[in-house]
Amino acid sequence: MRVKYRLFIILLGLPALPAFAQDPCRQAITRVDDPREGKVTYYTPMIRPVYFSKEVRKGVATWYLSLRAFGDGVNNGKRGALIRLDNGRTLRKPEAEIGLRDNELRDDFDYEYIYTAHIRLTPTDLELLKKHRITGFRLYVYEQKVSEREQAEGVRVLGCLTEGQ
Secondary structure (H helix, E strand, O other), rough: HHHHHHHHHHHHHHHHHHHHHHOHHHHHHEEEEEOOOOOOEEEEEOOOOEEEEEEEOOOOOEEEEEEEEOOOOOOOEEEEEEEOOOOOEEEEEEEEEEEEEEOOOOOOOOOOEEEEEEOOOOOOHHHHHHHHHHHHHEOOOOEEOOOOHHHHHHHOOOOHHHHHO
């Protein structure tokens, strides 16, 4: 009888679990507090070629788009990013600094280098990216396509990041 009673109490309490434990948006966003710098940063998953972050300092949010492309040439200190959207528009970021690092594991398409850009978004950029998928991009001369699954996930997690956080 006691076991049945405990099981009943447990089952009765399941709907009362905290909302964030059941919310897929909360599961998709990582929060990092930095009290020394006085900021909080929220990140979408960083395993894709496209991911987003939001930095909040003194109540002011700054949004970023981070991109990763792969290639075999050494081009250090280069600039320029083109971001292609599903509506045919292109976001041009000619001053975007392109980072370079070795792809030590050679696990990403067996390319030797990974090129990265961390781009500050304007409010107009953010609104456009909330409505349209990124289909591909170019960092300096390195093209990167974004799969259909990654496109859909990018829009979903950006929506999560912009909602109430």
